[in-house]
Amino acid sequence: MYYIGIDVGGMSIKAGVTDKDGNVLHKTTLVTKGEYTKEYTISRDIHALIVKLLQESNIAESQIAAIGIGQAGSIDSARGIINYWNNIPMKNVHVVEELHAWHSCPIFIDNDANVAALGECVFGAAKGFDNVLLITLGTGVGSGIIIDGKIYRGEYGAGAEAGHMGIVMDGEPCTCGRRGCWEAYASVSALIRQTKAAMAAHPESQMNAIAAQMGEVNGITSFKAARAGDRAAQEVVAQYIRYVAEGLISLQNIFRPQMFLIGGGISKEGEYLTAPLEKLVYEGMFDKETGDPLKIRPAALHNDAGILGAAALAIKSV
Amino acid sequence: MYYIGIDVGGMSIKAGVTDKDGNVLHKTTLVTKGEYTKEYTISRDIHALIVKLLQESNIAESQIAAIGIGQAGSIDSARGIINYWNNIPMKNVHVVEELHAWHSCPIFIDNDANVAALGECVFGAAKGFDNVLLITLGTGVGSGIIIDGKIYRGEYGAGAEAGHMGIVMDGEPCTCGRRGCWEAYASVSALIRQTKAAMAAHPESQMNAIAAQMGEVNGITSFKAARAGDRAAQEVVAQYIRYVAEGLISLQNIFRPQMFLIGGGISKEGEYLTAPLEKLVYEGMFDKETGDPLKIRPAALHNDAGILGAAALAIKSV
Numbered sequence: 001m002y003y004i005g006i007d008v009g010g011m012s013i014k015a016g017v018t019d020k021d022g023n024v025l026h027k028t029t030l031v032t033k034g035e036y037t038k039e040y041t042i043s044r045d046i047h048a049l050i051v052k053l054l055q056e057s058n059i060a061e062s063q064i065a066a067i068g069i070g071q072a073g074s075i076d077s078a079r080g081i082i083n084y085w086n087n088i089p090m091k092n093v094h095v096v097e098e099l100h101a102w103h104s105c106p107i108f109i110d111n112d113a114n115v116a117a118l119g120e121c122v123f124g125a126a127k128g129f130d131n132v133l134l135i136t137l138g139t140g141v142g143s144g145i146i147i148d149g150k151i152y153r154g155e156y157g158a159g160a161e162a163g164h165m166g167i168v169m170d171g172e173p174c175t176c177g178r179r180g181c182w183e184a185y186a187s188v189s190a191l192i193r194q195t196k197a198a199m200a201a202h203p204e205s206q207m208n209a210i211a212a213q214m215g216e217v218n219g220i221t222s223f224k225a226a227r228a229g230d231r232a233a234q235e236v237v238a239q240y241i242r243y244v245a246e247g248l249i250s251l252q253n254i255f256r257p258q259m260f261l262i263g264g265g266i267s268k269e270g271e272y273l274t275a276p277l278e279k280l281v282y283e284g285m286f287d288k289e290t291g292d293p294l295k296i297r298p299a300a301l302h303n304d305a306g307i308l309g310a311a312a313l314a315i316k317s318v
Numbered sequence: 319m320y321y322i323g324i325d326v327g328g329m330s331i332k333a334g335v336t337d338k339d340g341n342v343l344h345k346t347t348l349v350t351k352g353e354y355t356k357e358y359t360i361s362r363d364i365h366a367l368i369v370k371l372l373q374e375s376n377i378a379e380s381q382i383a384a385i386g387i388g389q390a391g392s393i394d395s396a397r398g399i400i401n402y403w404n405n406i407p408m409k410n411v412h413v414v415e416e417l418h419a420w421h422s423c424p425i426f427i428d429n430d431a432n433v434a435a436l437g438e439c440v441f442g443a444a445k446g447f448d449n450v451l452l453i454t455l456g457t458g459v460g461s462g463i464i465i466d467g468k469i470y471r472g473e474y475g476a477g478a479e480a481g482h483m484g485i486v487m488d489g490e491p492c493t494c495g496r497r498g499c500w501e502a503y504a505s506v507s508a509l510i511r512q513t514k515a516a517m518a519a520h521p522e523s524q525m526n527a528i529a530a531q532m533g534e535v536n537g538i539t540s541f542k543a544a545r546a547g548d549r550a551a552q553e554v555v556a557q558y559i560r561y562v563a564e565g566l567i568s569l570q571n572i573f574r575p576q577m578f579l580i581g582g583g584i585s586k587e588g589e590y591l592t593a594p595l596e597k598l599v600y601e602g603m604f605d606k607e608t609g610d611p612l613k614i615r616p617a618a619l620h621n622d623a624g625i626l627g628a629a630a631l632a633i634k635s636v
Contacts, residue, residue: 154449155449159572159573159575161572165483167485167487168486254480287402290476
């Protein structure tokens, strides 16, 4: 039997057929550019993509054991509903029920950060571990929490929003409307803001040249200059890592997981990011003497993370 | 069959016999004043108290289905070990194994904050709920996390230390050695510090008279004066409640539990404490529109909380 993993993002929907070991046999993409004009369009789009995927891969629908969907936004996985999606106006969409009009196999949906964490536990950097937190540093700060090998969701799937822990009371404004959230300091958006401020304060910094060459300031700008020995960039990176560590220390003290994974494009910085993070979190954590050494690792499933996470949801749910 | 619940604190050990419905049939106390001079003394003391309890209550040991122990400090409940106890020098004590030299029924041990949370779910203010956080405001800030009706402990039982989340990066020093922990702002020790500062700044405040009358500044001083209309005290209480709310917002966003309970002596302030807390946490929380209304309630098991929590651990573990 095979599984279908579907990754619904703001700009596109990706779908892949996998086996139970996480091999992606075939994948296909639908570019949507956020144009989900009506509430029900999203189910029709997903359905069309499933049909296309099966045709292209020459696999019969009867060979599909289950379909998993990883979806941005607030998802009620128990009821198969998109509560809402802040990027695209959409509320209370019964995706699973709607898809069952066309597809009879079991269908599961969950938040994209949750399925990414599950995917890493089943196929990726946390294979063999079952108490794991995946923190995704991107436009925001996402979190997926795996407890006893299962996704922790909170009531109505509205939990696991660790990006909205406070780390600086009354601090920087956050997109959620509150001040001082971890996301307002540790997201790549925040890093870009921090980088731009340092570029303005240090016109001589290599960050300016790198940004000019790349045509933009992005999450890599400061890291690239810091690795090249630029002092101002090293300060930006060191302070950014302190912000990331601040939230990880809280999560370490609350959850004491077996492992933290760092996802998002910035995780490609590898040990340049995770080694100082491990040092800072170890220094700040409660009860250092008990248990195994702290582990902070980059996530491993890069390009296919969304598809494999959604497939892992399907595999673990049936 | 009956159960024994044992509450091991710094100054005394309390033990009670209960039935499965949480009725305490008999209880007894051993005052220790922290004099656990050798590592093994604690097991001997607990054993002696069990013998005394059974004699006084006229119940045969064969009628005891299980014994539960709630113990301050870092506890590895899976292995039945006190990892360490910061108040009293004690490390790696195999309490359960040692007690089995005298008692053959199943024996379970867990952190006192954890069993208190379980006790509230089984017998107290959260009866019928199974995703609950109990936050105990005392000398420190303790937390007990119940997920799916079970205690969440983290690896080696070293998790559930929400008092050591950061809320003000690089803020007030905490007893754990770090700065800015929730405990450094929201514990009763912190409230006393905040009260003393306001008393010095406002010599005319009723807090000064109340403290003189009570012979000390304690957790009630500011609340008492605030209820009587004292402006400076109202500011202390309002700011303290903001600190408590700051941590609760983070926990709400991470866990989205069915209910928060507030324990510790200060919980006797009831709605005067919980109503403004609910308002602030609701204002600050992520995704307000999904799910049931936020619930923050005072813990209900006051004097027998330790015994009933430990008994609940025994009842739920066999």
